[in-house]
Amino acid sequence: MNGHFSAVGADATAQEYEHGIQVIDEEKEFNANVNAYLQETSVAQAGFNYHLISVFGSQSTGKSTLLNHLFGTEFNVMSEAERRQTTKGIWMSKNKNATAGSVDLAENILVMDVEGTDGRERGEDQDFERKSALFALATSEVLIVNIWEHQVGLYQGANMGLLKTVFEVNLQLFLKDKESTPRSLLFFVIRDHIGNTPLANLRNTLIQDLTKIWQSISKPPGLENSKIEDYFDFAFAALPHKILQPDKFVTEVQNLGTRFVAGHRSTKDQEFVGGVFLPEYHRRIPADGFSVYAEGIWDKIVHNKDLDLPTQQELLAQFRCDEISREVLLAFDTVIAPLEENQADATRSGKPFVLPVLGATGSEARTKCLAAFGTQASRYHKGVYTTKRAELESKIDTRLKVLYQGQLSAAHKAGVTAFSDAVSGAVKAGQKSGGAYDFAEIVEKQKRKTLDIFKQEAQSLLIEGVAWTNFKPQYLLFEKELDEVSARLRKEEMRRLATRVERWVRSRLGDAVGLEFNKLGSGRAGAGAPELGEKPASEKDLWDRIWNVFVAIVKEAQERFTERAKSFEASEDEVEIGLWRLRRKSWIALREKIEEEVMEGNILLKLRENFEDKFRYDEAGVPRIWRPSDDIEGIYTRARESTLGLIPLLSRFRLAETIAPPDLPAWVGPQPHGVELEDEEDLPPIGGVDEEEGKSLEEEMTVLSESKRQDLVIRFKKTADGVYVEAKRSALGGITQ
Ligand code: GDP
Numbered sequence: 165m166n167g168h169f170s171a172v173g174a175d176a177t178a179q180e181y182e183h184g185i186q187v188i189d190e191e192k193e194f195n196a197n198v199n200a201y202l203q204e205t206s207v208a209q210a211g212f213n214y215h216l217i218s219v220f221g222s223q224s225t226g227k228s229t230l231l232n233h234l235f236g237t238e239f240n241v242m243s244e245a246e247r248r249q250t251t252k253g254i255w256m257s258k259n260k261n262a263t264a265g266s267v268d269l270a271e272n273i274l275v276m277d278v279e280g281t282d283g284r285e286r287g288e289d290q291d292f293e294r295k296s297a298l299f300a301l302a303t304s305e306v307l308i309v310n311i312w313e314h315q316v317g318l319y320q321g322a323n324m325g326l327l328k329t330v331f332e333v334n335l336q337l338f339l340k341d342k343e344s345t346p347r348s349l350l351f352f353v354i355r356d357h358i359g360n361t362p363l364a365n366l367r368n369t370l371i372q373d374l375t376k377i378w379q380s381i382s383k384p385p386g387l388e389n390s391k392i393e394d395y396f397d398f399a400f401a402a403l404p405h406k407i408l409q410p411d412k413f414v415t416e417v418q419n420l421g422t423r424f425v426a427g428h429r430s431t432k433d434q435e436f437v438g439g440v441f442l443p444e445y446h447r448r449i450p451a452d453g454f455s456v457y458a459e460g461i462w463d464k465i466v467h468n469k470d471l472d473l474p475t476q477q478e479l480l481a482q483f484r485c486d487e488i489s490r491e492v493l494l495a496f497d498t499v500i501a502p503l504e505e506n507q508a509d510a511t512r513s514g515k516p517f518v519l520p521v522l523g524a525t526g527s528e529a530r531t532k533c534l535a536a537f538g539t540q541a542s543r544y545h546k547g548v549y550t551t552k553r554a555e556l557e558s559k560i561d562t563r564l565k566v567l568y569q570g571q572l573s574a575a576h577k578a579g580v581t582a583f584s585d586a587v588s589g590a591v592k593a594g595q596k597s598g599g600a601y602d603f604a605e606i607v608e609k610q611k612r613k614t615l616d617i618f619k620q621e622a623q624s625l626l627i628e629g630v631a632w633t634n635f636k637p638q639y640l641l642f643e644k645e646l647d648e649v650s651a652r653l654r655k656e657e658m659r660r661l662a663t664r665v666e667r668w669v670r671s672r673l674g675d676a677v678g679l680e681f682n683k684l685g686s687g688r689a690g691a692g693a694p695e696l697g698e699k700p701a702s703e704k705d706l707w708d709r710i711w712n713v714f715v716a717i718v719k720e721a722q723e724r725f726t727e728r729a730k731s732f733e734a735s736e737d738e739v740e741i742g743l744w745r746l747r748r749k750s751w752i753a754l755r756e757k758i759e760e761e762v763m764e765g766n767i768l769l770k771l772r773e774n775f776e777d778k779f780r781y782d783e784a785g786v787p788r789i790w791r792p793s794d795d796i797e798g799i800y801t802r803a804r805e806s807t808l809g810l811i812p813l814l815s816r817f818r819l820a821e822t823i824a825p826p827d828l829p830a831w832v833g834p835q836p837h838g839v840e841l842e843d844e845e846d847l848p849p850i851g852g853v854d855e856e857e858g859k860s861l862e863e864e865m866t867v868l869s870e871s872k873r874q875d876l877v878i879r880f881k882k883t884a885d886g887v888y889v890e891a892k893r894s895a896l897g898g899i900t901q
């Protein structure tokens with residue numbers, strides 16, 4: 165096909181690549197579309213399952229014609245009429261023939277048609293020949309050397325010059341890489357074979373010439389004794405004249421084609437078995453990296469820089485591994501980025517959110533990403549691949565780590581809230597149903613439940629063999645916080661218990677103290693009638709009885725408190741503090757109750773009742789009917805003085821025996837460790853107990869102030885006077901009647 169192509173319509177790419185692709189143009193520029201071509205022809209995905217063949221030889225020796233026949237390619241061929249060079253630079257095409265006769269060709273054969281050189285078009289410029297030979301050797305498994313039969317044995321011919329170049333650049337190229345020096349196959353195709361000289365003879369002649377050439381080239385130190393067979397294998401084929409024997413030509417080309425299949429070396433005699441594609445010829449450049457590799461190689465060649473294939477392969481590996489890494493990270497990102505956003509939103513809103521099935525999602529995305537990277541990138545240089553894989557893993561893990569730690573912090577916060585809510589809820593429910601609940605049991609049960617949920621979340625994040633996904637420390641931290649919350653809740657529970665016990669004390673005191681004060685209303689309470697001027701026993705030891713009943717009530721309350729607090733595992737210290745508080749609050753409650761009793765109206769009423777009882781009833785308790793002859797004034801005075809005598813008694817809290825206040829400081833006891841009175845807002849200072857408050861025990865025990873006392877005396881006297889006048893009047897009235 166000679167026609168020029170035009171890229172029009174949807175089929176543009178297919179059309180564009182009809183003749184393959186010009187890898188290197190006449191300006192020695194590398195084509196940027198090589199990878200696009202490999203993608204288009206589906207070679208790029210083939211990994212190592214592709215082959216590269218280059219063809220060399222003088223111009224117009226039918227190279228392009230041969231390739232087109234062998235592989236169905238459509239390289240331009242010189243028209244019979246013009247005889248001008250057609251192939252410029254280096255072209256590449258994928259084979260279009262899938263078979264040669266009944267034989268299936270190897271898959272993905274890439275053929276490079278190299279511009280022929282014999283100086284006719286490019287003058288004596290050997291530069292391109294050298295460069296293209298280098299390029300072909302660095303990439304190709306098989307080098308086809310195309311040669312006329314009549315050129316065989318012409319040791320000085322153009323072909324021999326080319327071969328010399330090939331050998332020289334081969335040494336240059338693979339010198340640095342002695343260990344892994346790849347072998348190449350030189351496949352001589354002898355054209356226009358007339359048939360007089362058998363192929364075997366031609367082959368011998370060629371081998372002799374090649375050996376001579378090899379000996380003639382200067383070899384680098386250390387390689388002086390190297391043999392041509394150390395680097396090359398040889399294969400030979402002869403083809404009849406295409407124009408004179410067209411049918412035979414076609415058949416022979418087909419025979420030749422059957423050799424382009426996979427082969428191996430027989431272990432017995434090292435002879436080829438199968439086709440020409442031996443694994444050891446393959447340059448091991450993954451197909452998806454070929455264009456980058458080839459471009460790098462060509463760049464070095466063009467700029468006459470040292471071409472060092474191992475370095476090139478490492479550079480390629482770095483480039484491709486980075487590229488593949490970016491690709492697989494995109495897929496990872498589509499899964500992980502939305503989760504990261506959700507988490508960030510939740511954190512910003514202050515409502516930590518536990519992402520559902522994060523562990524499974526994260527680990528799957530991680531595995532997929534690394535597996536995808538492995539599939540593609542592991543074909544490249546092992547060392548580079550290992551490093552890049554570690555880099556990728558660290559990138560992935562950095563993202564997952566943030567996500568996972570956020571997840572556990574959310575689980576932590578949610579767990580603490582759930583725990584404290586559940587405990588409070590259960591306590592409330594317990595209180596509602598009569599107060600019979602076991603606080604310690606509630607805490608234990610909820611703690612186990614909450615820990616379990618956290619543990620499950622933490623375990624779901626575990627990735628086998630990945631150390632950082634072990635979240636034991638976070639678990640322990642969570643457990644510790646639950647214990648702290650438990651302690652706080654227990655403290656609250658203690659407060660609730662204290663409030664309940666205090667309320668009980670208050671109520672008991674209300675009854676008991678009220679009763680004692682009520683007794684005052686009866687002037688003849690206690691054993692026997694009081695002698696004049698002597699207070700009845702019940703009045704004299706009023707405070708003893710109040711103190712005793714108070715101490716008894718508080719004792720019982722303390723026992724209740726202790727028992728209950730122990731049931732939910734409060735510490736000794738906590739119990740001690742609770743009891744101390746209880747005693748103080750009980751005393752305050754008692755003071756308040758007493759104050760209520762001695763409030764003006766209340767106490768005046770009690771005194772009046774006390775007085776009336778003494779005045780209106782005789783010693784036997786019989787109401788007096790006043791007669792004018794009665795000593796109303798005397799009885800009145802005695803009764804009044806007796807009742808008035810109560811007022812000093814009432815004014816101070818004194819025990820009868822010692823005539824001193826009870827030892828309140830000893831009873832309250834010392835302030836326990838770790839308690840600051842200033843911090844306890846519900847504990848007002850107590851005189852004599854809290855010395856520094858400036859109020860003495862004497863003051864604390866003062867029930868009625870001096871002025872109140874005087875006031876009370878005056879009021880009471882008035883009341884008593886009223887009763888007296890009434891009695892006097894009734895006595896007189898009785899006479900007139
Ligand atoms: P290239 O420059 O080596 O690629 O040669 P071409 O394939 O372009 O062919 C150059 C000329 O040789 C064309 O005119 C072909 O028709 C002719 N040609 C192709 N194959 C043969 C052959 O086997 N024998 C002869 N004598 N001519 C051939």
Ligand code: MG
Pocket residue numbers: 227228229240241242250251277
């Ligand atoms: Mg050509």
